[in-house]
Amino acid sequence: MWYLCVFFHRLLDFRKPEVESLAKLFGDDDGDGSLQWKLPQHHHPDSPFHLVNLPSEHVARSIARRSILVKGIYELWGEASNYEELEEAIKKYPDERKLPFLSSDTTFKINVDTFGKAISFQEQTDRIRKMSYIPFKGRVNLKNPEQIFWIMETDDYGSNNGLPPVIQRTVFFGREVGAPDRKLIPTYQLKTRSYLGPTAMDAEMAFLMANQGLVASGKLVYDPFVGTGSILIAATHFGAMTMGADIDIRVVRDGRGPNCNVWSNFKQYGLCSPISLLRADNNLPPWRPDLKEVFEAIICDPPYGVRAGGRKSGGRKLLKGIVKPYIVPDDKRLGHIPSTAPYSLAECLHDLLDLAAKMLVMGGRLVYFYPVLRDNTTERQYPEHPCLKLVAISEQILSLRYSRVLLTMVKVGKYTEEIALEAKARHLEFKENHLKWLEEGNLHSAVFSPATPNLDVDGDSKLGKDATPKYRGKYV
């Protein structure tokens, strides 16, 4: 059945993939997870109003409740360009779909919402009163109604008010099927969290990542770059068992004291602590060799060297005065702190995909961020692995120069030694052709180096041609 899905006007590229992931999580079909979408007449693809075909009201409700970017999912009773036509449309809508929700033993309320304009309380009341042609028999209950009906309205402002252009005024009337928990993000927002790192994932994005990873109760989720645990906190909120690793032992073990560390972050929200945090190197993971297919999701934000760079084992091979490969003296082994070497993003991604191909269960998901430059000159290529299928690509623009892209991959093939070799070969080819710009701090300098005057002129002209529209001066 078709439902009206209304989104928040943010993270535009993440909205449909999130609903598709949740449909996969809550639906019982084994389809490929893609849904049928339609746009209301005259609406721009960036409009918050979309129509989506979902298998049942139950699935629609579950999606809406769990979603971060859905404002609500509605059974659409009428859609029109003015209130007279809306009345006709609602009257035409079959009675057997309407009457059960209007009967005398229900309670209800009507909400008015607008997009791209504000209307006064008086105007809202007027609009509600106009709906009197609908035979509401139930009692009004503003606090805790069983049914919530919505009048939603946009104007025909064209492209004049900085929002996705609407050519014709649209009025929707629908019955709310489900809406998300609005307390979720305020509860988990970073400013109230006690232990934070410089690259802690913001709460909204962490929950989105957990949704892309199909996190649910009893699943085992792993973050190989756990840091202060911000991604695992979101996964734990949805009931997952979590594990995290980091190469920096100070972050995972010590934090900022006994009541300000990764464990205390979980305690703060009353969440179950991770199964384990460990200090380990993603380049040389300490898993037993025959261990495979244990994690249902691997969700992470790899260090790509803009705000924080990666490290791996095996840095300093020489010590002052000793020219041979460095051997740790036996009497110093106990408290020895091994040095680490820079870990290029190319190598890090190879290790991550290899880990995912091996350690994910079939159908398990790898969700991670990948940086891209916004120079429009190079075609975008994303890392590949024979066992993993890329199912969603969502871009978040961070500055004029670069974006990060959330990639969602599903494990579709079993991992074998031959596949590992094939993957290695594919990776080397990919690295040669598409990752040159990522090496040796190129990304860092592309993001931070001062612009040359020439480039500025160029940049401006490019801005005009930029495919991604800005709304009210911002990328959303």
Add this chain to the structure above:
Amino acid sequence: MRLLTHNMLSCNIKGVTNGFPLKIEATKVIEKQVDLNVDFLKNMFLKVEWKALVEASRSMGYAELPEEADSSLLGSEEFLKKFHHALLELHLEEGALICPETGRRFSVTKGIPNMLLHEDEV
């Protein structure tokens, strides 16, 4: 560190072939209650090396696990409780994990195992 983690870890020093299971040297063991999730346990039962888990739980002072176990036991509530306790409720807070082949000690402090290798072990 819980024993589920222990069951997944091995010594990954270059050249080591029998790095599993790591021996546990327990200085401080604590217990934390965790809600029992049957589906999770059933799922993990298939992944766990049973002998290593029995051994590990003994070295932490818990000797209730049967020597052998197969999936028919998963119907028993009593078994699930024991399995749950050993797998998720016992924490090695302070101690070390020792490689069975080389004797290398991986220290565990504040519940965090340090699995990072030294320069000459990579």
